[in-house]
C-alpha cells in the first residue's frame with residue numbers, strides 16, 4: 001500500500017504510465033503467489049483501448065488534471081482455480097487507478113495519492129490472493145481483478161466484462177473493495193458496510209459466517225450504483241461493494257495519503273472477511289437477489 005500510494009506513483013492517474021506500473025506491480029504479486037494468469041497473452045495484465053474521443057463527462061474530469069493523451073488502460077487479473085467446482089466463480093475486485101496529479105502551476109500538494117481510494121481496496125484484494133492461495137485449494141474458483149480507469153468511467157471494468165477470464169455466467173458473486181482504509185463512525189468500530197445489503201442474501205450470509213458487515217449507512221449517496229460492482233450487477237451478477245468510507249473530507253483530494261490510513265481498522269476489516277470468503281469459496285451457497293432487487297430486471301431508482 002505504501003508503494004501504490006507513494007508520491008512516486010503520481011496518484012496512479014487513470015490510463016497513465018503510473019496506472020500501468022500499478023497494474024504491473026499487482027501482476028508481479030499475483031505471479032509470485034503461483035496464481036494462473038487471467039490477462040492477455042498468458043500474462044496477468046489486461047490492456048484495453050479507451051474510447052476515442054472520451055465522452056464529454058469523463059473529459060471534464062480529466063481537464064482538472066494533467067493534459068496527457070490517454071489511450072489505453074490496464075487491469076491486473078489472476079485466477080485461483082477451484083478444486084472440485086471450478087465453474088463456480090467468486091470475483092474479488094478493486095480499482096488500481098486514481099486521479100493522478102494536478103495541472104501544472106497548481107500550488108501546494110499536487111499528487112492525488114488515493115491511499116483510501118482505492119489503494120486500500122487494491123491492497124485488500126492482493127491480501128486475499130495471498131491468504132486464499134495458501135492452504136487447501138478452495139472448491140470454487142476465485143478470480144482476483146484490479147481495474148484501471150475506474151475514476152474516468154469504469155473502462156477497465158468494461159474491458160474485463162468484454163474479455164473475462166471465465167464465462168460471466170459462471171460468476172456467482174462479486175465483492176468490490178472500495179475505500180476500507182479508515183473507519184466509518186456511522187457504523188460500529190471495526191465494521192465494514194455493504195452497498196445494496198438488502199438487495200441480496202449475500203451480505204447477511206457472509207455476516208452470519210463472521211464478516212463484520214452491515215448495511216450501507218449512506219443510502220442517499222447511491223454507492224451501490226457508483227462503484228465497479230454496478231456494471232456486473234446490471235448483468236444480473238450478485239455484485240456489491242464493501243467499504244467503510246465515512247464521507248471524509250480527503251475524498252478525491254491530494255490529502256488522501258497513507259498517513260491518514262487506520263491500519264488497525266483495515267487489518268481487522270480484511271481479517272474479518274477472509275474466513276467468510278473462504279467459506280463462500282468452499283460452500284454450495286449460491287447467493288440470490290431478493291424479490292424486485294435484481295438491477296438487470298428492476299430499476300435501481302425504484303429501491
Ligand SMILES: [Zn+2]
Pocket residue numbers: 095117118150178179
Ligand atoms: Zn474509488
